[in-house]
Amino acid sequence: MIFARIKWLYAVIVIFTGMTLMITIFYFVPKPYAQKISAWFIRLLVFVPVKVHGAPDPDAQMYLINHQSEMDIGIMETITSKNLAWVAKKELFKVPFFSLVLRLPKDIALERESKTALVKLIKDCKDRLDQGRVITIFPEGTRTETGKMKPFKAGAKMVADKFSLRVQPVVLIATAYHFSNKRKDFHPGTVHAIYLDSFIADKSDPEWLKNLQIKMQKVYDDELANHPCYR
Structure with a gap:
């Protein structure tokens, strides 16, 4: 137990140091390095x-x-060269120190339970x-x-539909096994990331986000079946 802690x-400590590094060098290197x-x-x-697994679509929007897991953002940042604009709940932009990690690259704050939140989200995403x-x-x-994905929220579909974006789903496998603040647990090892085929958001299809969740869950479950250590 002590060794696990x-x-x-x-x-x-490594994650905290990495965030400090990002803040320190932000204005000295080109974006998004x-x-x-x-x-x-x-x-x-x-x-x-x-x-x-799979390949990133160079035209994905x-x-x-x-x-x-808290590791998910770092994993995604390392498997694509794209300049990512993360959408995160507004409360995180108020957390001391961590807020700088979001504010410096101008990530997007989403205010929940607000009638104007989606309007602002669409405006910020367009920018x-x-x-x-x-x-x-x-x-x-x-x-x-x-291991069971929660229902996908409508904000992603509204933005994708509004601008007819090319959407690419990415399934990360059991990252909570490798690092969990909730359990205070950490296991080094290989993480599997699966790029699914991209598609153009079709606002005429009201079910595409729900169907995508089902598809991503199946991909997750099928991949997990190949790795008994996660079960």
Whole structure:
């Protein structure tokens, strides 16, 4: 138990140091290298290689990713060269220190339970798209460590439909097994990331987001079946 806590604490220190590195170098390197360097720093020091399945679409304008662990953002930053614009709940932009990690690269704050939140979300996403960035969303809206994805929230579909975006789903496999703040647990090892085929958002199809969740869950379950260590 003590050794497990020491491993977790080591990972926390590495993550904190990586975020500090990103903040420190942000104005000294071209965009988006500060985020990429920080993410690679963390990945290499916590010994988490990533095996990528499928291929990123060079024309993707939005990534939709399942969310289990605090490591997910760093993993995604290292498997694409794109300048990602993360959508995160507004409360995180108020957290001391961590808020700088979101504010410096001008990630997108989403205010929940607000009538004007989706209007602002669409406006901010249009601004980032005009800058050539890729809108990146955890459509579940929060982490879940059960392996069962929560229902995808409508915001991602509204943005994708509004601008007819090319959407590429990405399924990360059991990242909570490797790092969990909730359980205070850390296991080095290979993470599997699966790029699914991209598609153009079709606002005439009211069910595409729901159907995508079902598809991503099946991909997750099928991949998990090949890795008994996660069960």
